[in-house]
Amino acid sequence: MTQAEATERAGGAGPREFSEAAKRRIEWLYSRYPVREAALLPVLRLAEEEFGAIDGPAIECVAREMGISPGHVYGVFTFYTHYRREGDGKYVLQVCSTLPCALRGCRDVVHHLEERLGIGPGETTPDGRFTLKKVECLGSCDTAPVVQVNEDYHENLTLEKLDAILDALP
Template sequence: MATEKTSIFSPELAARFDRLVTIYPVRRSALIPMLLYAQDEVGYISDAVVSEIAERIGIKDHDVRSVLSYYSMLRTKPAGKYNVQVCTNISCMLRDGYGIMEHCKKRLGIGHKGVTPDGLFSLEEVECIGACCWAPAIQVNYDFYDNLTTEKLDQVLDDYQAGRGKVTV
């Protein structure tokens, strides 16, 4: 009698993973998409996530960990419900990206890679989010905000704190 393997992922994500490993010429090429999808569902890349993805691809856990350690967008610790990424690359830096980052630190009471005590916000300084023409910019989860001032930033954070999500500033 065959036993059905249990997964830490939802049935939908497990099915997506089953498909992903078939569409690449080399199964290992599915690793980064799988890690990103897993992070979206679980919130971070846990030991259990590493083990199951390694097994699904047919590689060793340490192979997954070496990729995981390279990419800054992959987290090994839980982030807040709203992950605020502040760009401080050259265009944003020249238009007060560091000021925006400092304002976030003060406003949220956390530093780079920190999480607020209530788990609502996490904060990270990132190299580039591809919004150079509209600097300074931030990304909250998958939502972008550009041409920011500290006032606009406060409005964005207030709206997320109130549970209104994506807002236009």
């Protein structure tokens, strides 16, 4: 789901609200920790799933739900790099760029994606389909080079394989 779709589903850009199922999940999460605040990272994950990305209204929704200040939620959220952010494309292509991948050609992967998509790292294609990110070690160094497309790892990449993966995305 792109963020635009999520915004539309949530009834426009107004205040966000968790679904009933998500609220039940949040209650379950609370039961797993001695203090509610400890559930913040998992609740942010839920917000990511519910709203497509973490933006201002999503942060306010999480803060309201958990009874903590939006400033605190924002402060925690911005410490971490792996949540989907406002403006991220439908597919976030995270190319591992750390040493073991660099030794096995991850730069060619980045350059190929730059050429194919016409964007640089940190940018999103104008149609909102792809965001290209260079990320640090994905913990899959034996199968370098590696790209994580949303949740899925694609390993032992060649440029041909990479093209086939992108072509096959719905």
